[in-house]
Amino acid sequence: MKHSLLKTTALTAALTATTAFAACPDTLRFADTGIEGTEELQMTYQQFVEEVQDRLGVNVEFFPVGNRTTAINALRFNQVDIVLAGPSEYVLMSEHVEDIKPISAVVRPEYYSVFIAPTDSDIQSIDDLKGKHIAMKDHGSTTGHIMPMYMLHQQGIDLDRDVRISLLDGARMQALASGEVDAVGTGVRDFAPFVAQQGEGKYQIVAQSQTMPGDPFVAGPHIAQQCVDFIQEKFMQDADGLLQAILAPGKRDKYEGAQMISVDDAVYDVVRESYSLL
Numbered sequence: 001m002k003h004s005l006l007k008t009t010a011l012t013a014a015l016t017a018t019t020a021f022a023a024c025p026d027t028l029r030f031a032d033t034g035i036e037g038t039e040e041l042q043m044t045y046q047q048f049v050e051e052v053q054d055r056l057g058v059n060v061e062f063f064p065v066g067n068r069t070t071a072i073n074a075l076r077f078n079q080v081d082i083v084l085a086g087p088s089e090y091v092l093m094s095e096h097v098e099d100i101k102p103i104s105a106v107v108r109p110e111y112y113s114v115f116i117a118p119t120d121s122d123i124q125s126i127d128d129l130k131g132k133h134i135a136m137k138d139h140g141s142t143t144g145h146i147m148p149m150y151m152l153h154q155q156g157i158d159l160d161r162d163v164r165i166s167l168l169d170g171a172r173m174q175a176l177a178s179g180e181v182d183a184v185g186t187g188v189r190d191f192a193p194f195v196a197q198q199g200e201g202k203y204q205i206v207a208q209s210q211t212m213p214g215d216p217f218v219a220g221p222h223i224a225q226q227c228v229d230f231i232q233e234k235f236m237q238d239a240d241g242l243l244q245a246i247l248a249p250g251k252r253d254k255y256e257g258a259q260m261i262s263v264d265d266a267v268y269d270v271v272r273e274s275y276s277l278l
Helices: 002-022 038-056 068-076 087-096 142-154 169-177 188-198 225-237 239-247 265-275
Strands: 027-032 059-062 082-084 101-107 113-118 133-136 164-167 183-187 203-208 215-219 259-261
Touching: 027 038, 038 059, 038 225, 038 239, 068 082, 068 087, 087 142, 087 215, 087 265, 101 225, 101 239, 113 142, 113 169, 113 188, 133 142, 133 169, 142 183, 142 265, 169 183, 169 188, 183 188, 188 203, 215 225, 225 239, 239 259
Parallel strands: 027 059, 027 082, 133 164, 133 183
Antiparallel strands: 082 215, 101 215, 101 259, 113 183, 113 203
């Protein structure tokens, strides 16, 4: 009787897995919102794709999107199946594309915003940024724009009247070094290389945000929930192995020391609230 029960349980599990697999397309099209060209996408994620193909038993093709707008439209018109997105892109996707389905998220270490200012300046806290000229990254960057703006707002600083903000992208740290701006709002990972370049003791972090949510893998609305559940199960069976496949080519160092977890949509509410300020 016990042996029969075990056989029935095993058969049920096998049928469930087969049904979930059958719900997936024969080919899954994969994109990363931070990579524009097919060649770069392939160099960065070839080993990851091979690992995913082995786990899922389906083909995976690269689909370059390059920015959040293209990714949103690709999801909306069923041109891409799975997208790896940042927290801000995920929030925009969930607002503009009905019924997207998060699969899992890569939680990065050292993923929060900071304000950096010269140590010998009169800026010693976030309150001291009032009346100052602040450089940030580019429009919509989670740690380089959205969260620094949110931090100022939470401190009661009027974003239109109390500060001057310049979005300088790659030139933001040089602008601080040259004295063109009083402070920089950016991701914490910018601080150590900047100090190494400029010298110890010259610059300090005067404020920092909470840790940001993870970068989610998102399935399009046209992908069946059974398929999404199947992919999630296969991703999480050996999450570290999947992360190592992403890290292997050496082009996604931001995921060094990261963890893969299930997605809790509620943790992205802080990003949604921040977006309301833009």
